Amino acid sequence: MKFLLQDVRMETSFLTENNFTYGTATKNVTIAVENGIITDIFEKNHAINSSGYTIVNGQNALILPQLREMHIHFDKSKLGLPWSPIEPAKNRVERFTKEFSYLEKAPLDFSNRMKNLINLELDSGVTHFRSHIDIHPLVGQRYLEAAQEVLINYQDKLDYELVAFPQHGLILSNAYGEMKNALQNGANLVGGVDPISIDNNLEQSLNQTFNLATEFDVPIDYHLHERGDAARKAFNKIVTLTEETKWQDKVTISHAYGLRDLDSMERAELLSRLADNQITIISSIPLNFVIPPLTELKKAGVKTLIGCDNIYDCWSPFGNGDVIDKLNRYAEIFDLTSQKDLTESLELVTGKKIITPSGWLKIGMPASFTLVNASSTAEFVARKVPVAASYFKGNKVK
Numbered sequence: 001m002k003f004l005l006q007d008v009r010m011e012t013s014f015l016t017e018n019n020f021t022y023g024t025a026t027k028n029v030t031i032a033v034e035n036g037i038i039t040d041i042f043e044k045n046h047a048i049n050s051s052g053y054t055i056v057n058g059q060n061a062l063i064l065p066q067l068r069e070m071h072i073h074f075d076k077s078k079l080g081l082p083w084s085p086i087e088p089a090k091n092r093v094e095r096f097t098k099e100f101s102y103l104e105k106a107p108l109d110f111s112n113r114m115k116n117l118i119n120l121e122l123d124s125g126v127t128h129f130r131s132h133i134d135i136h137p138l139v140g141q142r143y144l145e146a147a148q149e150v151l152i153n154y155q156d157k158l159d160y161e162l163v164a165f166p167q168h169g170l171i172l173s174n175a176y177g178e179m180k181n182a183l184q185n186g187a188n189l190v191g192g193v194d195p196i197s198i199d200n201n202l203e204q205s206l207n208q209t210f211n212l213a214t215e216f217d218v219p220i221d222y223h224l225h226e227r228g229d230a231a232r233k234a235f236n237k238i239v240t241l242t243e244e245t246k247w248q249d250k251v252t253i254s255h256a257y258g259l260r261d262l263d264s265m266e267r268a269e270l271l272s273r274l275a276d277n278q279i280t281i282i283s284s285i286p287l288n289f290v291i292p293p294l295t296e297l298k299k300a301g302v303k304t305l306i307g308c309d310n311i312y313d314c315w316s317p318f319g320n321g322d323v324i325d326k327l328n329r330y331a332e333i334f335d336l337t338s339q340k341d342l343t344e345s346l347e348l349v350t351g352k353k354i355i356t357p358s359g360w361l362k363i364g365m366p367a368s369f370t371l372v373n374a375s376s377t378a379e380f381v382a383r384k385v386p387v388a389a390s391y392f393k394g395n396k397v398k
């Protein structure tokens, strides 16, 4: 299928007067798409031979990169089930024990709950997902296989990464063998959770995590909720193992609450080690004072990204599946109110810089992008302008 997407706007630069950046300049373009790839980008008034192309009217929308959900749990969704609040639990171990029996007995099957979650996010414009999937001896490969089955139906709508996640503790639940199976069965990343407060064995837990990563040559995305001294030890061990295994640019730490507990000198030192080793921090923008210092991380050169994480599951009754809502919350918490700061913030859900000398949109890229009826990225983020359309590899998804 070949089509020309006409009349869309691309931001090219910031508009500044008397040192005040009040907006962005845009240029009107037509994009040619063939077999899911952007094959040409024409500026306005350029003569185009449109024979053989379907014409799509972009209606002067702003074109932005694909929106990405970088932290979600396909297997934990309660969407579609009757309302139930969160059961009390003394700690994470009690929480996931109760969660497992709840999910096993849930009166709506895995695949329908997962579809409800995916559809919710597709509707807000997301077309890339990184999902953690619980792997432990009680569940074996069942959740992974069920998730892969559902994803077959979404091939033309989204791409994804699946993280084998030993939610019940790699050591505590003796999950190493099942984790190996999961990586053999197509999981794309190794996950992990709290080597001290869950596994109670910092060395063994993290050594095994890195062993799995190097053996299967996959990246790591590690849930780290540790606080205080446990956090200090865990960060140090993760960075040291990254250096030893040369796993630079292949390690993510999700949550990283403990960054808040380090004094400024110690934090600066750790941040520069995270940057040197290209370790990414992913946050779900919590409101309970444990949010990592994301703007400080960014300033130190550490890559930061955002994910929704829990959306109506056994861990949280909240969440609407809209990454722009999370991004808006991030901007408000960190007081990012300028045109430039708001524009740059979009990188946390796209992984791409919007305004660059050569532009983010390139010939040869997959035709996966977002259309918004906003004057600029800054307005999109600050005003939470609804996504008008999303395309994945040339297919219109929303």
Ligand SMILES: [Zn+2]
Residues within 6 Å of the ligand: 071, 072, 073, 132, 223, 309, 310
């Ligand atoms: Zn999570």
